[in-house]
Amino acid sequence: MSRSSWWALSCVALSAGGAASGSGSGSGSGSGLGGPGIPVALRSGVRGRALQGPIHPVEQAGQPNEAPLPGAVITVQPAAGGREIERRVADAQGRFEIVLAPGSYRIVPLPPQPGAFLPRAAPQSLLVQPDRFTVADVHYDTGIR
16 A cells, blocks of 8 residues: 555544544534533533424413424633634534533524524523533524514
């Protein structure tokens, strides 16, 4: 095997190994666990659900008017704003989890379809404490009235 073929094969194998190891869709260090320099053993962060509502134009007593929002994009920035630290896509039940070091952050939700106006959600601030996951549900407005 030539040296260039070996190099290309090694790069493909490393790339596939990273994808198989659950590196996720994060934009951080590549560990998929919470951004640059976040240790693998870190046990703190944020978890929650992306929910959309209203889902019916007329609210009825006893009937839920909110549903999970699969594919919602949840991004995390420093509390004062700035460069994105991490991003996750909500699963089929609208759940997400992002491992973060303790500190203050800002969640900036994005719609499932890039550039779409709706559904939309407001940014929210959160405090991550050591060895705990902060629960932060994100409520997207569907625009249905």
